[in-house]
Amino acid sequence: MATTSGGDGVGLSPHAGALGAFAEALDAAHTGDVALVRALAEVGRSALRVAHVGGVRGMASDMELRSVAAEAAGLAGRSDRRLQHDIDHAMTIVDDYPAAFAAWETRRITRDHVEVIVKAGMVVPAEVRPAFEEAAIAVCERDIAVRVREPLRALAERMHPREFTDRHRDAAASRCVRVLPGADGMSDLIATLPTVIVAGMLDRLTxxxxxxxxxxxxxxxxxxxxxxxxxxxxxxxxxxxxxxxxxxxxxxxxxxxxxxxxxxxxxxxxxxxxxxxxxxxxxxxxxxxxxIRARVQVVVTANTLTGTDHGPAEAVGTGLIDADTARELAGQTTSWDRLFIDPITRTPVETDTYRPTASMRRLLQARDQHCRFPGCRRAAIRCEIDHTIDYALGGHTHIYNLAHLCQRHHSMKQFTNWNVRQLGGGVLEWTSPGGRIYREDTPFPAVCFTPGIPSTAPPGAHPEPPPHAPPASQPPF
Incomplete structure (x- = not known):
């Protein structure tokens, strides 16, 4: 172990300067982290206060949280869903675990300790939480965070007043499946299920x-x-x-x-x-x-499709896929449409009815690829087509008055003070309740695979071609 001696500096570690700078950075990061969590919690409280004026509850609270999270996400340059999660988590730390937050602020424990306490305390009911929190802080003060996870989990189980069987019955209601996009054309499929089901699945697969x-x-x-x-x-x-x-x-x-x-x-x-x-x-x-068969929306360039290059295609809403897979799909399926868009004129496509035609839907899927709220990447095939200017207010069912919005952001546009307008060429401009402006551009691919839509034309009639399709005598690419 390195030792130090008198004030003349003899015997000091040669790393003293670097370690001193590191300690100062840790102090600054600690101060900033505490301030950020407190500020996020206050953003959430502010949203709840506004939503609860006059006794309003329920949907109004959720819409106000969505709205303020979206505006905060614009400031941070992050996804609004992730930002709302951070707001909820900050409120949990500050409001539900005030003793742990105070212990972190005074550096009795670390941020990692706080996360372990909150995670272990998820199973503890509110009436037991204060006692669990104090006991957990005492455990955390004795060891680093990675070593207290199991002791805190055991502590929560001992302090819980309900039987494990009853709690499992409630936990099973939260079973779900989700996807985490990865690198090199791969993704993780995560299923949260009862342990016995997961063990049985793994055994059968083995x-x-x-x-x-x-x-x-x-x-x-x-x-x-x-x-x-x-x-x-x-x-x-x-x-x-x-x-x-x-x-x-x-x-x-x-x-x-x-x-x-x-x-x-x-x-x-x-x-x-x-x-x-x-x-x-x-x-x-x-x-x-x-x-029922799986449905995947794939966006691929004409050059990749024909083998001119080997650039990756995109499984919209999930991630990139390799060129061989995209070409394999194109060769196997019988339900894909070639969409040809004039890159210069972008000729409008319009209908006098409220609902867009099948060709317009395919065109919009190719144009948007995902929800058009800034930062959202929910696949277009999982979204709703929204009239930017409401149809009831005179908005046309026109390709440049339509855009895909997921249910979350479609509702937020309808029930909060977020506004959107189309600038042409598929570009959307969003204005937040605070007056900040966000521009949402989108690439316009040349070719897109979309789900086949059965023809409703009578026997012998020619089906409606995709918009901007080339004449039959013109080569496809």
């Missing part, structure tokens, strides 16, 4: 993978064993993997690892399987749910 390995060792083709990834993709649902059994030649050996086999089997089961019992049909016989 057994399937082991069966394929056993069949492989016995000289049986893995695809014939029924666990080759891509079987469901033949139904127009998904993508192709470079090492998947569906894309390998019969003479090529199946060298997939157990992890790959489990992942491929899971993909097949989700994309091509059916529920054991279909509640829409009432029995365990094949029903409507088993007939």
């Amino acid at each position: 057994q399937m993978g082991q069966s394929v390995k056993d069949a492989r060792a016995a000289g049986v083709d893995a695809a014939a064993a029924g666990a080759g990834a891509g079987a469901a993709f033949g139904h127009g649902a998904g993508a192709a993997f470079g090492d998947a059994a569906a894309t390998k030649r019969p003479e090529e050996p199946d060298a997939r690892t157990m992890d790959q086999l489990r992942a491929d089997a899971l993909a097949d089961l989700v994309l091509g399987g059916a529920p054991v019992v279909d509640p829409t049909y009432g029995t365990d016989a094949p029903g409507p749910l088993g007939a």
Whole structure:
């Protein structure tokens, strides 16, 4: 251990200057973090105070929080959903765990300790929380955050007045599935389910993978064993993997690892399987749910599609996909539309009815790709088409008076003081209640895959072509 001596500096660590600067930076970061959490909590309280004027509750509170979170997100240059989560979390720390917040502010514990306390305390009811908080702070003062997680979890379980069985019944109501986009054309599919279900799923996938390995060792083709990834993709649902059994030649050996086999089997089961019992049909016989096929909106350039280059395509709302997968999809599906847009004139497409035509919907999906609120990336196929100027107020069903908005931001436009106008060319300009202006541009791809829409034309009639499609004699690209 380095030691220090008298005031002449002899014996000081050669890193003293760097460590001193680091300590000063830690002090500044601590002060800033505390101030930021307090400020975020106050933003949330301000929204609630405004929404509760006159005794208003419910939807008004949520809309006011959405609105103020959106404006704060503009200041921070972040997603408004993430900013609202940070506001909620800050209010939880400051209002629900005041002792832990005070201990952090006075540096008795760290921010990491606070996060561990809040996470462990999620299972503790409000009436027990103060006692849990004081006991948790005492534990945190004795060790670093990573070492107190399990002790605090055990402490919360001991202090909870309800039986574990009753709490699990409530927790099961929060089961969900979500996607986290990753790098290199990959994403994480996360399912939050009861532990026994998850354990059973993993066991079944492992057994399937082991069966394929056993069949492989016995000289049986893995695809014939029924666990080759891509079987469901033949139904127009998904993508192709470079090492998947569906894309390998019969003479090529199946060298997939157990992890790959489990992942491929899971993909097949989700994309091509059916529920054991279909509640829409009432029995365990094949029903409507088993007939549903996955739908993915893919945006790809003409050059990538034809093989001129190998740039990535985009699975809208999820992430990038490789060129081989995009071309594989184009070759397998029978329900894709080629959209050709004049890059110079951007000729308007309009209808006199309230609802846009099928061709307009396809065009808007290609143009918008996602929700058009600044920072939101909810896929267009999961959004609603909004009239920027309300149809009831004279707004036309015109390609430049329409834009995709997710339910969250569609409601916020309708019920708060956020305003939007279209500047032309698909560019939207949003004005916050505080007067700040945000411009939302969007690229206009040349080619887009969209879900097939059954024709409603009578027999013998020619179906409506996509807008700006080239004449039949003109080459497609």
